[in-house]
Amino acid sequence: MRLVTYKRPGNIGERIGALDAEGAVRDLAAVDPAVSWDNMPALIAGGAAMLERAQAAALKAPVVPNAILMAPIPRPPKNVFCVGKNYHEHAKEFAGSGFDGGAKDVVPPFPVVFTKPHTAIIAQGEPILGDLDPTAGLDYEGELAVVIGQGGRGIAHADAMKHVFGYTIVNDVTARHLQKRHSQWILGKGLDSFCPMGPAILTADEVPDPGALMVTTWVNGEQRQHAPVSDLIFDIPTLIVAISAAITLEPGDVIATGTPAGVGIGFNPPRFLAKGDVVRIEITGIGVLENTVA
16 A cells, blocks of 8 residues: 545645545545554554555545645655665775775764754755755755554564554655765755655555565666665664664654765765656665655
């Protein structure tokens, strides 16, 4: 099942729907008012029983005409957790790019975790505000993101996947010169509009093996990234263990798992994004996240 957050033209409020195979939004609340939550984390917190009701409602739900997709979770409980240098080939290209800030290890010994604020989150189709980067070093990073279902702290590796509600797509947009200048990455990666997310959350029951999912990114129709999630250095359970060791994860928290090789700084010279460029990211089963640089 693919769950979405949407709004109707002229309406302010958010609604939760299902995205069908043709890409139409289905109004779950029209069938079952119990799933008429106005935010995705609330539905996720309802657990397996609420998901079953949503799945049943989706079978009969009417199409919402002119629905406007929002990010699946426009405001997670906390900042979006992101993981850097988590594909072997990307770790190598980053180390050789000159933007790694003098890090000693090509492959990090532990997960490199940073965050993006909710003000960075935008939806499928919304513009990336490239002018907010005054250094003209705008880059893209297509990533699989994990959506937490059951929360917890000190989650064991063997139990970690039980805490996954589903998966979505994130573009970890980065101002590379700012990332290098400040060493800590939030000021290079947390700018407004620098976290496109969507179009939907593919629920975990539809993904028996997340390692088999393929992450593919195009810029202006040219394929730049293409790799299976199985190439992660630190897999999804390891990331959940590391983050939850002393930070309580909550329903609706988002973990972007890292990007494959093929980002702009991996080229010589770097191929940064410019106004009008279109970044398209596709992950098996989830759909397509596409945004234009404004």
